[in-house]
Amino acid sequence: MEFLLSPREFTMIEHTFHSEEPLVLESGQVLKSYHLAYTTYGLLNPDKSNAIWVVHALTGNSHAAEWWEGLIGDGKFFDPASHFIICVNLLGSSYGSTNPLSVNPDTGQSYFYDFPQLTPRDLAASLEALRIHLHLSQIHTLIGGSLGGQVALEWAVELGKKLKNAVILASTAKTSPWVIGFNEAQRMAIESDPSWGSHTPEAGKKGLETARAIAMLSYRHPGDLKKKQTDTEEKLEDFRAASYLRYQGQKLAKRFNALSYWTLSKTMDSQDLGRNRGGAVAALQCIEARVLAIGVNTDLLFLPEESQFIAENSKRGQYKEITSTAGHDAFLIEFEQLSALLTSFYQE
Template sequence: MNLKSQEVVQIMNKGIFQSSEGLELESGEKLEQFEIQYTTYGKLNSKCDNVIWVIHALTGDSNPAEWWSGLVGEDKFYDPTKHFIICANLLGSCYGSTNPLSLKPGSKEKYYYDFPDLTTRDLAVSLDKLRDHLGIREINTLIGGSLGGQVALEWAYALGQKLKNLIVLASTAKTSPWTIGFNEAQRMSLECDSTWGERIDQAGQRALKAARAIAMLSYRHPEDFESKHLDDIEKLDDFRASSYLRYQGQKLSQRFNAFSYWVLSKTMDSHDLGRNRGGVENALSKIEARILAVGVNSDLLFLNKEAHHIAKNAQKGTFKEIKSNAGHDAFLIEYEQLSTLIGAFYLEQV
């Protein structure tokens, strides 16, 4: 490991924010206490204007240098030797923050099915509590994709002048019936698991594999499957596409749980930036930050036009497009295009 790598490791920190104030939820329920696990890379500069806040997608965690390694890390676009990078594990997720498998306050019992419904607005409020706890007055850039982009939009609305730049990738200002349909099909598969309904950590875990397979069909594009999973010999069974989906389901079931999947997929469904704000267009027009909305030409989950709609209705909005056969997941894959688009966005403000 060279000297620079050693320095980067030394300035990566993990923390847990514990809130005893609780969180009033849009549903009318309340989380009496909650915890948020977060990771920081780098240090604040003297002007405190180098904060890059990353928000992960549905099954992500607080380590973007791992799952977004082409964009975050040493000598990457967001370099911890230049930026102060923060990523927090969203409430409801199973990577260190309060979630359905957490103990209820003052109890030895876990939440399981009693965990309250969360909205993207609730998650934004919880992140703002973390920001206040860390003493961060201004965020240079808030960036997120998919569910992370939805939460970022909600938070940007609330942050006002505390946020300079917002980058929303493969996301939307209001979840469409099409996306809700995909998510409901996945939850229906969880309900078909014979263990779903039991108060055990592994409830629904077999069906989580099927839910993930359904999700993968919305994350990718037919041309991506054609290029990567077309069988080169004639078959009656054991197709490469089948093996791929089973592998993806197995992989997720080994690192995630059905309870968090249920909660966060419903959180995605709840997303409506315009709720109680005079509609989506009016809410978008009130966001003060510069906005870069990036769509993917082959995205089947959040259609390209949804990113365009965000940019069109923002005060200072810009739309750009990733061209890829990878579908929705292109925002996690096409690092070179992302770096070019984001770099150009920053140059426009100079």
């Protein structure tokens, strides 16, 4: 499949990649077939050197220009007028790629709770299959944050010289007990929903609302909630912070399903870049690309020192930091700072 550049022809295009090649997972399980929904912006230039591959976070989708509108789009840092931008909905997610609600070819019924365990390395392997399908021999920049950063790191190890730059935002080479604990609390909330265990797309929906509320506490910083959710009048209940968390839970439950959330949160927990590679340092040393690890000074989920570790142990790594009151989600919000950091990185 070829995407060659025509003047001013840089519209968004949605695609689906169908693979009949089995994907052997780290768990030993096998996806006999799968599909990936992906979106492209812009077109490849003649020497195919302008590919920007974006990897979304836990509940993201392939429409990167929507959830990262400050960074991607006409006149933005990654401009489809000059870049070929691709973003894939990760396996397990509920935005078009194979996920727990998809049909299991062995049974003819939806997977539901039989969907296989996935790791960031498995997700990277599926992206590699798509890269080969697209005959994309080089990637200028691979960029991802949080879970997307974990997947990008895994893929960067395998891409070797096919990758020029890797940008890893607010992420980690190995998931900490702190993050696993937050994720487990969220899954416990989903388990407590009486509908969890039923074979319906709505299973665990109310539990997912609670899980998202728990997650939001890790995505934000106490100072940010104080700044934005403090009540100005005296009261005994109906606090702004409480309403905010309930709203965020309901908002996610309307667009995502609990089975995908369950699957991808466990995927995040399983991240260990050094597994079967001699440890994290040895794995990071295998990355041939230039690596920019970006932390957030107020991140309570993936701590800045975890990004520093990535930079310090990559052969061609450097660390930069976003300063924000927003906490973990600053990598999605502080696009002006991010653009400046990227500009500096490319110039160096």
